[in-house]
Amino acid sequence: MKVLSFTRPIFWFCIAVITITTSSILMSAWWVGKQYSHEVAQAQITRADYYLQGFLAAQQAEQMTSVTGILSDYGFKRTIADDDPATIASMLENHAQRVDLDLLLVFDRNGKPLADYSNLIPAKEASKIFSIMMKKPTEPRVMALTNGFYRLYQSPIKAPHIIGYAIAGKVINKDRLEHIKLITGLDLTLHSKDKGYLLSTSNIANQVINDSPTQKPSAPFWKRQQLINKQIDIESPPPYDVKLFMSADLTEFHSRFDCFGQTLVGVTLLLVVFIFLLSMVLSRRMFMPLQRLHKKLLRRASYDHLTGIHNRITANELGYRMLIECYRTEKPLLVALLDIDHFKDINDNYGHSAGDTILIEVANRLKRALRQYDVIGRFGGEEFIISCSMSREVGHETLIRLKKTISEKPFRYKDKLIPLTISIGACFIDFNQYARLLTPEELVEWADQALYASKDNGRNQITINHYKNGTLNAETIL
Incomplete structure (x- = not known):
C-alpha cells in the first residue's frame, strides 16, 4: 500500500508506538518475571520448609512413641539389666519390625553397644554415633551412615533409673523425598560430601549443589535466575554431616511468563495495526479532497494552463x-x-x-x-x-x-x-x-x-x- 504524504506522520507515529510499546512490554515482562518468580519461589520454599519441619516433628513423635513402647517392656528392661546381647538382639528384631523402624541401636548406660537391629553398624561406629547423640540428647540428628541417610533419635531406658540408651532411626530414601515433593512442589536434595552420597528428586542435582548460596557468585542483575535454591537448617554433625537443599526450577515458570508476554505483545501489535488501518481509512476520507485540491493547485503552479508544458x-x-x-x-x-x-x-x-x-x-x-x-x-x-x-x-x-x-x-x-x-x-x-x-x-x-x-x-x-x-x-x- 502506498503511504500518502498526509498519512506519513500517522504511519511513523504508529511505528513509534509499536516500538515503544513492544519494548516496554518486553522489559516489564522481564522485570516482573524476574522479581515475581523469585518472590514466589522464596515464599514457596519458606512454606515448604515450615511443612518439612512439621512433618519431621510429627514423624519423630510417632517414632519416639513406638520406641517408648518398646523400651517400657519389662522383659526388655530386664534383659538389658542382665546384659544379655543375644536376647536383646532377638527382642529388638521382634519389636523393630512391629513398629517399622529401619535402625535401632541399644547401649548400656556407659555407652557400650549391646545390640544392632540392622546389623549394619560396626561397634566402633556405633560408639561414635552414641557420643555424638549424647551431646544434645533431646535433638534428632541427620547422618550419612554406612548404607544411606538416616534421621536418628535418642531415648534413655529407665528401670526406674537409667540402665541404658536406645537410638532409633528411619532411613531417608527417594520415596520419602518424592512424597514430600508431591506435597510441597519442590525438589529436595541430600548431599554428604565426606561420604560421597547424593539423593535427590531433581534431575539437576549437581547444579543444585553447585548453585548453593554459599558457592555461587552473584549473578548479573539483567540475568533471570533459573534456579531458586535454599539450604535447609538441619542438625547434622560431622563426620556424618549432611546438607539438605530445597530448590525450585523456574524454567517452566519463565517459559509460561514469556509466552504470556509474547501473547500480550502480539495483541498490542494487532491493536496498533488496527488503529493504523483505521486511521488510514479515516485519513483518506477526510483528506482525499484536500489532496486532490493540492495536486490541482500544484499542477496549476507548475504548468502552463493553456499548452500543458512547464511554465x-x-x-x-x-x-x-x-x-x-x-x-x-x-x-x-x-x-x-x-x-x-x-x-x-x-x-x-x-x-x-x-x-x-x-x-x-x-x-x-x-x-x-x-x-x-x-x-x-x-x-x-x-x-x-x-x-x-x-x-x-x-x-x-x-x-x-x-x-x-x-x-x-x-x-x-x-x-x-x-x-x-x-x-x-x-x-x-x-x-x-x-x-x-x-x-x-x-x-x-x-x-x-x-x-x-x-x-x-x-x-x-x-x-x-x-x-x-x-x-x-x-x-x-x-
Whole structure:
C-alpha cells in the first residue's frame, strides 16, 4: 500500500508506538518475571520448609512413641539389666519390625553397644554415633551412615533409673523425598560430601549443589535466575554431616511468563495495526479532497494552463538543476528561446482563439521533437524556452529540426491553413572551457540577445551565442 504524504506522520507515529510499546512490554515482562518468580519461589520454599519441619516433628513423635513402647517392656528392661546381647538382639528384631523402624541401636548406660537391629553398624561406629547423640540428647540428628541417610533419635531406658540408651532411626530414601515433593512442589536434595552420597528428586542435582548460596557468585542483575535454591537448617554433625537443599526450577515458570508476554505483545501489535488501518481509512476520507485540491493547485503552479508544458518558473527551476548537473559533470549545455514570428498578426487576422490553438500545437510539436528528459516551457506570450544537455553539433541539429518542425507544415485552424515560422536565439556553453558556474539569468540573457539578433536579421533564423576565447560570439546557422 502506498503511504500518502498526509498519512506519513500517522504511519511513523504508529511505528513509534509499536516500538515503544513492544519494548516496554518486553522489559516489564522481564522485570516482573524476574522479581515475581523469585518472590514466589522464596515464599514457596519458606512454606515448604515450615511443612518439612512439621512433618519431621510429627514423624519423630510417632517414632519416639513406638520406641517408648518398646523400651517400657519389662522383659526388655530386664534383659538389658542382665546384659544379655543375644536376647536383646532377638527382642529388638521382634519389636523393630512391629513398629517399622529401619535402625535401632541399644547401649548400656556407659555407652557400650549391646545390640544392632540392622546389623549394619560396626561397634566402633556405633560408639561414635552414641557420643555424638549424647551431646544434645533431646535433638534428632541427620547422618550419612554406612548404607544411606538416616534421621536418628535418642531415648534413655529407665528401670526406674537409667540402665541404658536406645537410638532409633528411619532411613531417608527417594520415596520419602518424592512424597514430600508431591506435597510441597519442590525438589529436595541430600548431599554428604565426606561420604560421597547424593539423593535427590531433581534431575539437576549437581547444579543444585553447585548453585548453593554459599558457592555461587552473584549473578548479573539483567540475568533471570533459573534456579531458586535454599539450604535447609538441619542438625547434622560431622563426620556424618549432611546438607539438605530445597530448590525450585523456574524454567517452566519463565517459559509460561514469556509466552504470556509474547501473547500480550502480539495483541498490542494487532491493536496498533488496527488503529493504523483505521486511521488510514479515516485519513483518506477526510483528506482525499484536500489532496486532490493540492495536486490541482500544484499542477496549476507548475504548468502552463493553456499548452500543458512547464511554465516559466518551473522551466527556470528545472533548467537550473540541469545547469548544476552539467557544471558538475563538465557536460555542454544548450539554452534556447523560441519566438513565433508575426504572432500578433495571427491574433488580429484569425482571432485569439486561433492564436491559442497555434500555441498549443507549437508546444506539442516541440515536445515531440525533443527528448523526454529535455526541459521545455512557455517563457511568456508566444515565446518558449528549452534547456538541453548536448554537444554543439547535436545542438545545431536539434535547433534546425525544431525550426523545420514548425515551418514545414502549416497549422490548421478550422478550414484554414496558417503558415508559421519561428526565430530562435540560443546560448551554448561548454564547461570544459568555462570554469565559472553561471547563473540561469546569464544564460537566458545570452539566449535573448541571440533571439533579438535573429529578429533583427529578418526573422525565421537561428542565432547561437557561444563562448570562445573569453568572449561571446554570435553565429547564425540557418
